Amino acid sequence: MIITDVQVRLFETTTRRHSDSAGHAHPGPPHKVRQALLTIRTEDGHEGHSFTAPEIVRPHVIEKFVKKVLIGQDHRDRERLWQELAHWQRGSAAQLTDRTLAVADCALWDLAGRTLGQPIHKLIGAYRDKVLAYGSIMCGDELPGGLATPEDYGRFAETLVKRGYKGIKLHTWMPPVSWAPDVKMDLKACAAVREAVGPDIRLMIDAFHWYSRTDALELGRGLEKLGFDWIEEPMDEQSMSSYKWLADNLDIPVVGPESAAGKHWHRAEWVRSGACDILRTGVNDVGGITPAIKTMRMAECFGMECEVHGNTAMNLHVVAASKNCRWYERGLLHPFLEYDDGHDYLNSLSDPMDEDGFVHVPDRPGLGEDINFDFIENNRVG
Numbered sequence: 001m002i003i004t005d006v007q008v009r010l011f012e013t014t015t016r017r018h019s020d021s022a023g024h025a026h027p028g029p030p031h032k033v034r035q036a037l038l039t040i041r042t043e044d045g046h047e048g049h050s051f052t053a054p055e056i057v058r059p060h061v062i063e064k065f066v067k068k069v070l071i072g073q074d075h076r077d078r079e080r081l082w083q084e085l086a087h088w089q090r091g092s093a094a095q096l097t098d099r100t101l102a103v104a105d106c107a108l109w110d111l112a113g114r115t116l117g118q119p120i121h122k123l124i125g126a127y128r129d130k131v132l133a134y135g136s137i138m139c140g141d142e143l144p145g146g147l148a149t150p151e152d153y154g155r156f157a158e159t160l161v162k163r164g165y166k167g168i169k170l171h172t173w174m175p176p177v178s179w180a181p182d183v184k185m186d187l188k189a190c191a192a193v194r195e196a197v198g199p200d201i202r203l204m205i206d207a208f209h210w211y212s213r214t215d216a217l218e219l220g221r222g223l224e225k226l227g228f229d230w231i232e233e234p235m236d237e238q239s240m241s242s243y244k245w246l247a248d249n250l251d252i253p254v255v256g257p258e259s260a261a262g263k264h265w266h267r268a269e270w271v272r273s274g275a276c277d278i279l280r281t282g283v284n285d286v287g288g289i290t291p292a293i294k295t296m297r298m299a300e301c302f303g304m305e306c307e308v309h310g311n312t313a314m315n316l317h318v319v320a321a322s323k324n325c326r327w328y329e330r331g332l333l334h335p336f337l338e339y340d341d342g343h344d345y346l347n348s349l350s351d352p353m354d355e356d357g358f359v360h361v362p363d364r365p366g367l368g369e370d371i372n373f374d375f376i377e378n379n380r381v382g
């Protein structure tokens with residue numbers, strides 16, 4: 001049970017996802033990017049794995065913090081190890097981020113699952129083995145036939161409904177798109193989607209993240225007329241009082257926070273202050289599966305739903321182990337990309353979706369990621 005090694009393997013993978021200057025994803029030509037696989041090993045040879053970006057597990061972070069906390073410890077003590085890593089953050093000169101806590105925590109959960117031969121949601125205490133997904137559309141763009149017009153969004157929404165999605169979330173246009181942000185264009189895209197899919201498909205928006213209160217209010221009021229289920233991150237989440245004001249002035253539920261720092265502690269403050277109607281968590285956003293579950297259970301104590309940010313196995317297990325969230329966020333999706341093609345370093349999808357829109361939690365142990373270790377070794381760069 002004792003942890004004896006923490007290893008990072010860097011490898012190249014090919015993707016068609018490109019990030020714009022604001023960090024939002026868009027389709028582009030295939031290109032190689034570097035990915036990291038963190039592995040935690042025990043004295044009896046068991047291993048836990050979790051993928052992340054290379055900078056999240058760069059040598060300084062692994063040697064100065066992660067190894068110091070984990071090596072020599074009982075891998076089953078996830079709560080104590082998470083707390084110790086979190087306490088190192090304050091004095092780390094902002095070098096030890098929530099993303100590093102998340103990848104270490106996920107690898108420990110994967111290690112526990114692989115050791116016991118159980119998927120993580122069963123270790124947490126499963127609520128379900130399948131969950132409805134909403135299709136999370138990429139931010140808008142200026143690509144002809146992509147997501148450049150409201151009509152493009154409408155056409156793409158129709159294909160998503162044919163694929164089986166029962167819910168769709170639009171990320172609308174944001175800079176560096178030349179004319180964005182534009183509330184009226186956002187509402188035109190939302191109206192085109194509602195027109196295309198009809199009244200029974202659930203719709204949500206994840207808007208430009210820095211609108212003013214009055215812009216966000218105009219957007220929210222327009223969405224209420226279109227029967228949208230929630231408005232997400234329309235303003236800077238560092239202003240909790242702006243969200244309290246918006247939630248007080250809108251009928252459509254306000255969802256958040258997604259990107260605000262502070263883990264489950266700060267999300268408790270959003271609940272206490274009435275800054276959201278539906279809480280939000282995400283394994284990468286709050287520092288792991290361990291704090292994501294705490295956030296979910298805290299929301300339940302206040303009769304609130306808590307929607308989970310992001311795809312991948314780590315978030316799917318949190319959703320599958322919780323009653324008070326409706327969806328798994330499957331994406332990001334775009335007309336030019338085939339999400340179901342997966343990744344070259346996985347032998348199969350971690351979030352397969354059937355034709356009725358249900359994502360089935362893989363019954364494989366741990367995170368359940370079907371890792372192609374041969375591919376990783378053959379494409380090692382560090």
Ligand SMILES: O=C(O)[C@H](O)[C@@H](O)[C@@H](O)C(=O)NO
Pocket residue numbers: 023024025136171206258309310329332
């Ligand atoms: O802001 C982003 O980078 C994207 O919107 C991304 O986080 C997306 O996954 C999201 O916000 N989902 O809710």
Ligand SMILES: [Mg+2]
Pocket residue numbers: 206232233258309
């Ligand atoms: Mg979001």
